[in-house]
Amino acid sequence: DAGVTQSPTHLIKTRGQHVTLRCSPISGHKSVSWYQQVLGQGPQFIFQYYEKEERGRGNFPDRFSARQFPNYSSELNVNALLLGDSALYLCASSFTGQRGGNNEQFFGPGTRLTVL
């Protein structure tokens, strides 16, 4: 079975541009979470989506948005890019029920975003 996939692998943008990152969860997983990992630091939670609805949001500005599609894939959008948005963006999927909670999250390889 395929794991979590993310596209693109690498991306270079300039300040002020917008970017869309994509994630496909493991088949059967209905929950997708997004994390930002700045070089040398641990990942920081951005969003979680379950059954196409936002279930959680981290401390990120409104320039960050996301959505989940009927097939449970997800997009992360970042507008008005800043130099500080340069990071590895990780997507994680899990098989979670309505109660939520921390079932194992399976991470994708990430998208490396560089903002110049």
Added chain:
Amino acid sequence: AQTVTQSQPEMSVQEAETVTLSCTYDTSENNYYLFWYKQPPSRQMILVIRQEAYKQQNATENRFSVNFQKAAKSFSLKISDSQLGDTAMYFCALGPFQGAQKLVFGQGTRLTINP
């Protein structure tokens, strides 16, 4: 606010030795989950071991075991008989018992296993 602290930025041991990575955390919740994740140089994060806070017994997975001290809010990872493939960044993470699957990660420990 929940926080996770890993006080060892880097560690290095010889192959076959035992190594312990430290982690402390802070939360006001009574029930929660704790995790150790491994991120090899290829970047993909892999779950190593998980501990449920309401279970007193320490979790073990083959060569990996934890020392969970709930009162002290400490959660260390012991790797026995270390192997070259254990070389990676190791992250300690805290997650809620229910609700949004928000993991709070520590800064990580870079572990190098030398031949």
